[in-house]
Amino acid sequence: MRRLATIVLTVAIAGAASVPASAYLKLGTRLGTRTVTLKWSQMPIRYFVTDRGTTGVTSTQLQQAVSRSFSSWEAVPSATTSSEFAGFTLANPSTGDGATVIGFQNRPELDRTLGATSFMVDTTTGAILEADIFFNSAFPWSVAAQGEANTFDLESIALHEIGHLHGLAHSALGETELRSGGRRVIAAEAVMFPIAYATGNISGRTLKADDIAGIGDIYPAASFTRDTGSISGKVTKGGKGVLGAHVVAFDMRTKTLVGGFSLSDDGSFVIAGLDPGPHIVRVEPLDDGDVESFFDLTLNVDINFRPQFYDKIVVVPRGGGTSGVELKVVAK
């Protein structure tokens, strides 16, 4: 008998993730002492779209934006994912009905949430059984090709939510600032960054290296194992492991960034899906306001250390890994 659990992940201006990250940007769930990765066990992912639009977006335009977003993820050559539009439905995107539904819902009480993905998973295997995405129609939306002032780009947010639907958690590759009314993103280098770009901005329609590495890590194509490599090591402070440190690998040849986290008490981290060649490695703590977007708050995530670089150029081999990278950080 399957034990089912509903896991909700929220994304937008202020995210609230209630699950631990099982790897640097994968969703996971605890099974005893083990953490299992959330992923679909069967492809294609069949989804319905709610036959209801919102101001400025018809249901057909919603379906087209969702389809383009799925296609963007499916175009990643190092990953094997596929999807199938099963039709329009009158059902709301609510968990527990056995169907994956994507649609608008008016949730004015969630005044900082543009969209959210919820799952029903088999907690014995981590297999996703159902995932539902809602876009909050309390906000203004647009599907204009070049974006539209004062409206959020539906395709950008759909791309992010469908990343969650595949099992990706949030990426920390971005910078924010605290302003009245909440945090604002200054810059980001991952679609899976938890805070959306401003209205009118369509930068979120393009997957970045970090997103591509993440989807390949969950659903690896043969080329992922053959053509990419990894960096692994530890983050330590005073000889003890640091949990929740954000480790970034910068590819000196492609000038791209891929991030990961130290995910165990001994500070171990692995960043997979990297192009072969020389990389710069940098570690930083999460911003205190961001921790809940990435980790279960019951975890002892350490944010009290200074950002720093690794003093060696780390070379990633094709189809292999470079291990033993120890980042020794010091308290602020």
Next chain:
Amino acid sequence: MRLSRAVLYLALVWGACPAVATAQVYIGRSVPHAGTVEVSGGGTFSGGYDLGSISADETRNTGTGTGPFVLFTATSRTKPTLGLQARLGVFAAKSASLEAGIQLARPILSSQLSGDAESSADVTATETLTRLVVDGSLVLHLSGLSFAGGKGVPFVLGGGGYIRELHEKNEVIETGREYHAGAGLHLWFGQGKHRLGLRTDVGVSVRNGGADFSETKHTVPTAGISLAYLF
């Protein structure tokens, strides 16, 4: 352009040789002739070169400034290095030989990391490469310009080669090409058919590829000193 000019100089020197060849000759009974072999081995110097500055950029949000958000900047350089070389030359004529060489060096690749958006301390990250250069050259021996009773013989050379660079742990190999031109001097000891000598040379090498993520050509000074044996 520089390479073309060097080739032109070589051609001019080659054309000039026959006119002065009778004025001064190698010392000893047996001057080099077609089939004479020269082997040499010694040390090399290869200059460093800049790999440029790159930045780790993030995509800016609307209304937060212009241009990409720079997380940090990496300014990289391959440092000058000493190495070992071995060469084998076969004279095709009295004043010309074809030469094959192999050079081994361990240059340091360094990257100065600075301008961190969150004030990480500047760091110079490094790695040591293992560089192998296999090359071939045409060497023109300017016997007409020999001195010290024929013991000192200048030469000019030019050619090209293959670069193979291994990153640390030898798991990643990068390849490239190089073209070189230079001039040098043989100082021979003794007068016999078999003779020992000292060989020095300086030149320039135009390189691209290898562990060079800047993907541009670099012109580096080179120098070498070897013990040579002629037979």
